[in-house]
Amino acid sequence: MPRIVRFYKTGGPEVLCLEEAAPETPAAGEVRLKIEAIGINNSEAQYRRGVYPMKTTSFPTRLGREASGVVEAVGAGVTGVMVGDKVSTIPAFDIERHGVYGEWAVVPAIALAKVPNKLSRVEAAAVFQQYLTVYGPFVEYTDLTAGDTVVIVAAASSVGRGAIQVARMLGCTVVATTRSPSKRDILLEGGAQHVVVSGTDDVVATVNKITDGRGARLIFDPVAGPGLADLVEAAAPGGIIFEYGQLSGEPTPYPLVTCLRKGLSIRGYTLWEITLNPDRCARAKAWIYAALEAGSLRPAIDRIFPLDRIVDAHRYIESGKQTGKIVVTAT
């Protein structure tokens, strides 16, 4: 009997249970996947703890939105995908009903995409959360050009490392920030030309020096809170700051005078804007596929756990020590 991960109450990593469960038959518009690898995301740990904006509505519940696998069964009305296809999931569905942690999952057919064969199944489970999140601000919503300077805050996350790759692919100069001095080298190896360690280095001075005082055209920030004051000082006139998370947990004062003086935009953003809009999502999938195929992008994998160590994988993501994607293998 195949196994899936469920939890019966919110709490620490140990609430995750690996249990046998018979595979379900996909309904109309759905497919069942034999899961090969699962991408682990911070939002899933928040959901498990019950601190994510969307709450669990019934227990036991499944978890996980990002996986690679093989199509095992196809529901009525599904076109464009066949049994035996190798696919990855796009995080665009109800996590309770379609959670992918386990050896099988039933997901909507529209939430599938292919990745180039050159990627391993582990890498194929680490593509869409990061690159779809990055795609909106860096490709869909701005016209970054070679020579622009961008600041990527908390850059050692999988999304941050994906953002470094995308920005470099576009010819931008990347200033990456991190709280950990130990992550400096891996960010430099990952493509950042400059690394600012928060609390030690000065992001405003660094950006001003690099840009001859012009500032950064785009800033990509999952932290918010009081640190926004420094980010607007580092931004160029007419620049844009994408806020895509709330890691700070503290209130965020809006720096009105600097925003007026520089004509700055502060843009709240989540990847749902891309995944839930069919046109944007189709553009994003095509763009990401082409960039992976060309070798311009390649997911940075930090550590791989087997499925029976799912609790350890969650402990590790909550430690904040990772510098790329955490993947769990199911086969």
Next chain:
Amino acid sequence: MPRIVRFYKTGGPEVLCLEEAAPETPAAGEVRLKIEAIGINNSEAQYRRGVYPMKTTSFPTRLGREASGVVEAVGAGVTGVMVGDKVSTIPAFDIERHGVYGEWAVVPAIALAKVPNKLSRVEAAAVFQQYLTVYGPFVEYTDLTAGDTVVIVAAASSVGRGAIQVARMLGCTVVATTRSPSKRDILLEGGAQHVVVSGTDDVVATVNKITDGRGARLIFDPVAGPGLADLVEAAAPGGIIFEYGQLSGEPTPYPLVTCLRKGLSIRGYTLWEITLNPDRCARAKAWIYAALEAGSLRPAIDRIFPLDRIVDAHRYIESGKQTGKIVVTAT
């Protein structure tokens, strides 16, 4: 001997002195105007008080950026404008050196524009501060379409009333806000379909009712401060809020969660983005001229003072009682 307005120290309206002064000869790139009418702006009262972000650097100093008049003398290298031309000024120059309060002023030739003959000289002094300010958010930076709902905050100012006209011209539904119940009727007559009196009416409920819960596509706000929390609640997903002033004077908390959830942009803005960029300014002038010529826009004049009552004109603008442009006539 013609007279000009100068002040020798910052302070209340009474520091403004009307004194005789021989007309200066325009330098290269400049022209001298015989002033016919002068538009009075809040920013000039702030500058006179010494509370404007840009401070006076030497006394005595002149004041004023917006006027209509006739070209009296032309400096070297000036093309496209001749003695005898009727022109208006565009607020795009150093107020100390080129202030237009008075019977003559020397201004850069590039800061001149023509308005249709159908406008009076009083109206011609009330065009550019308001419509250039409105042009950026409503025309240059967004693609508003018929049926969109917009919220115009503090709408009884000259800029607010100009914004109502521009939004209606674009086919938008306008919700105008004001602190004064007595200004409700004039805003309705000025084109707003809905008026929200702050402290009495609920802007979020009003917008939700009008839009079937969708929210406002664009919000135009010179106030900032704690009121931004309500504005983001009234905004549609993907909407944009232009902050173009700091009338509140209180700190402005950034409503992170709502901005994330709705994908909202909060954009700091001043009209200098338009006036100091030659391409944008040329587009703006052409757009405004065409709309005035077509009769789609017409400046709303609140009250006219003669030049020897300049102190009263400043007292009046500081009273906040106006519902349109205050103009001072110089002839």
